[in-house]
Amino acid sequence: MTDTLFRLDGQAAIVTGGGRGLGRAMALALAGAGADSVVVARREDDLAQTVAAVQALGRQCHAVAGDVADPATATHAVEAAVREYGRLDILVNNAGAYAMGPTEATELEVWHRILEVNLTGSFLFAKAVIPVLKAAGRGKIINLASILGRTGVAEAAAYCTAKGGVILFTRSLAAELAPHGIHVNAIAPGLFNTDMSAGVFDNPAFLEQIMAGIPRGQHGEPEDLAGTVVYLASAASDHLIGQTLHVDGGSSIA
Numbered sequence: 001m002t003d004t005l006f007r008l009d010g011q012a013a014i015v016t017g018g019g020r021g022l023g024r025a026m027a028l029a030l031a032g033a034g035a036d037s038v039v040v041a042r043r044e045d046d047l048a049q050t051v052a053a054v055q056a057l058g059r060q061c062h063a064v065a066g067d068v069a070d071p072a073t074a075t076h077a078v079e080a081a082v083r084e085y086g087r088l089d090i091l092v093n094n095a096g097a098y099a100m101g102p103t104e105a106t107e108l109e110v111w112h113r114i115l116e117v118n119l120t121g122s123f124l125f126a127k128a129v130i131p132v133l134k135a136a137g138r139g140k141i142i143n144l145a146s147i148l149g150r151t152g153v154a155e156a157a158a159y160c161t162a163k164g165g166v167i168l169f170t171r172s173l174a175a176e177l178a179p180h181g182i183h184v185n186a187i188a189p190g191l192f193n194t195d196m197s198a199g200v201f202d203n204p205a206f207l208e209q210i211m212a213g214i215p216r217g218q219h220g221e222p223e224d225l226a227g228t229v230v231y232l233a234s235a236a237s238d239h240l241i242g243q244t245l246h247v248d249g250g251s252s253i254a
């Protein structure tokens with residue numbers, strides 16, 4: 001039984017922010033477990049690279065270019081999954097945006113945008129997939145939070161607020177959808193080496209400070225999320241509802 005517990009053969013996923021970074025790594029992990037995917041981001045060249053990488057693993061992948069804050073993008077992604085694969089099983093709400101700076105200097109547009117991409121985008125995609133998952137009587141929704149959505153840090157109020165919102169959105173949605181066989185959980189990554197965290201990796205003193213707080217002694221690489229996303233997308237996690245898994249080398253336990 002355990003040899004098929006983590007398999008996703010024949011299933012179909014939507015991965016937002018699948019153009020690069022953690023989203024691309026998770027699309028590849030899902031493909032490795034047998035799932036086809038629709039990847040969503042704004043940059044078509046990035047999406048084309050993810051499509052080629054998934055196809056190289058022998059699975060299908062289609063790109064939908066668009067902004068996750070636009071409701072039409074979610075509609076297009078669901079239509080693409082149903083048209084290309086005839087089904088939809090998994091949503092990974094991964095697209096995210098980060099901003100730093102003192103709160104009094106944060107423009108209202110920036111505040112709105114960070115909430116819109118990280119939180120409202122997750123709502124819009126969940127809203128779009130729920131009818132399809134309900135009709136199937138099963139499904140998995142995986143939201144990307146952050147350890148910063150749990151602890152809060154100075155000068156990242158919009159991002160921390162948005163990610164804290166993602167954690168509560170996950171719990172609320174999980175309670176609402178579990179009776180329909182739809183399982184909702186979140187991943188809260190610690191520091192991972194992607195474009196989003198370039199500002200940390202380009203600042204040796206800041207990087208050293210963060211590394212000192214990671215018990216494992218190393219930051220994450222995108223591939224370090226592979227096991228977690230396959231677990232949350234598969235039958236292996238069927239009794240896990242509304243949880244946020246901190247994948248952070250232990251930084252959140254300190």
Ligand SMILES: NC(=O)c1ccc[n+]([C@@H]2O[C@H](COP(=O)([O-])OP(=O)(O)OC[C@H]3O[C@@H](n4cnc5c(N)ncnc54)[C@H](OP(=O)(O)O)[C@@H]3O)[C@@H](O)[C@H]2O)c1
Nearest residue numbers: 017019020021022041042043067068096146192194195196
């Ligand atoms: N890296 C970390 O250390 C870290 C830690 C904790 C949590 N996270 C979270 O993990 C997720 C992935 O982060 P990452 O590090 O992989 O980021 P990344 O390297 O910046 O990649 C973000 C992806 O999301 C897409 N995206 C951004 N804004 C979008 C929008 N408005 N509409 C559609 N797509 C959009 C980007 O493509 P386009 O720009 O082409 O649209 C890109 O494909 C995010 O939710 C992030 O907050 C990351």
